[in-house]
Amino acid sequence: MTVALFTLGGTIAMAGSTQGVVSRLTGADLTAAVPGLDAVPLDVHDVDAVPSAALTYPQLLALVEAAGAAVAGGATGAVVTQGTDTLEETAYLADLVWPHEAPLVFTGAMRNPTLAGPDGPANLLAAARVAAAPAARDLGVLVAFHDEIHAARFIRKTHSTSTATFASPDAGPLGHVIEGEVRVLTRPPRHAPLPPVDADRLAGTRVALHTVTLDDDPALLDRLATGLDGLVVAGFGVGHVPPAFAPVLGELAARMPVVLTSRTGAGSVLRDTYGAVGSERDLRHRGLLPGGLLHPYRAKVLLRLLLAGGAGRAEVAAAFTRYG
Structure with a gap:
């Protein structure tokens, strides 16, 4: 039941410096800070520790390819941690080309680890549980945030600072993580993925x-x-x-x-x-x-x-x- 974890940068991976918070935390740092995450075996891959505003389409397509190789090699699902600035776009891009039944789950944080009550650990734990859950299969690319499960094709970032920023105004969440259990309440039909792009x-x-x-x-x-x-x-x-x-x-x-x-x-x-x-x-x-x-x-x-x-x-x- 291994879940492949791909870490980018963003608020979830930030640490303090004299010039403000910057992306410094590795995947090992992130996972060590999450109580209960040891129940989900993780195969950690540190990718590009950059703000999500710096991401490009080729980087995201290469990441989707790597996540696809991981699930083809036996991983139950995959999780991507990144900054939230562009998460609604990156998750949707991934959803357009993701061909697998295994879930690919994006998450991040709104409160960095130097602040009281950072939300990154809880979001990472929820994302890992969703990626490992049989109920999340064949839903395409998902976003796990604030213990809600959203389809990438519906998600919006609706607030600049709130930890409940992600919502799906036209559809609502597909489900929730409740007491550690992944509860999927609705299953919209998937579209066939787009062909590979040069x-x-x-x-x-x-x-x-x-x-x-x-x-x-x-x-x-x-x-x-x-x-x-x-x-x-x-x-x-x-x-x-x-x-x-x-x-x-x-x-x-x-x-x-x-x-x-x-x-x-x-x-x-x-x-x-x-x-x-x-x-x-x-x-x-x-x-x-x-x-x-x-x-x-x-x-x-x-x-x-x-x-x-x-x-x-x-x-x-x-x-x-x-x-x-």
């Missing part, structure tokens, strides 16, 4: 995100779109933009995939309810692709992987219909 092609694939704001300037889009392969737009509400944006976005959609999402953080963009210039219906008729329930950060991850994998417009549209 690292060189991924490095050359450029996708941007523009969040629309009040009285925004559409000229910014022309400057932003230079050299892009794809664009994600985070619109108001159910997928609306200022009227002046509509023709500019239509022109861009004729050149590249442009995905329409909502900046609200929960709920879906609509398709056919509103008809004014700049509404979701108008933008769809101009060639924008509805992102459905995908929030902008996840949509950007999905679009970049699709384009790096050589997907054409029809394949991109079909994928967003399926994943959104």
Whole structure:
């Protein structure tokens, strides 16, 4: 029942210094600080001790490959510890390519070990228990935090400092860890993983995100779109933009995939309810692709992987219909 543990940096691995807290703790340090963790045999792999803001797609794909090799070699599941700044994106990226029934569980901390009541040890223990639990199999990539179990495809970081920061606004948690027992309450169907992506092609694939704001300037889009392969737009509400944006976005959609999402953080963009210039219906008729329930950060991850994998417009549209 060995669980493979892959440690990155982030708050969970930080120690004090004269210049603030920095990533210093190894996997051995982390596991030694967790009462009860010895009940789950761990195979510890220290990877890149960097803040999550410094992580890249190639690093994450290499980590997923290493975790996959561990479960193919007999590990019951795998755990990744990292910073929480980008965890909702890294976990979703992993979920898009994770083909195994064994769980891959991401976790971290909001309170570093130099503070009273650090949450890292409890989160690591919960993640290890989830990774070892038969009930967590075939759920894809998960996030274990605050004794809640979330699907990577639904998770959001909702607060900058709260230890209960991670939530799934559209779906709720899949389950909980209660008195050490992993309780899975709901099992959403999994999507088939995306095909492998060539690292060189991924490095050359450029996708941007523009969040629309009040009285925004559409000229910014022309400057932003230079050299892009794809664009994600985070619109108001159910997928609306200022009227002046509509023709500019239509022109861009004729050149590249442009995905329409909502900046609200929960709920879906609509398709056919509103008809004014700049509404979701108008933008769809101009060639924008509805992102459905995908929030902008996840949509950007999905679009970049699709384009790096050589997907054409029809394949991109079909994928967003399926994943959104």
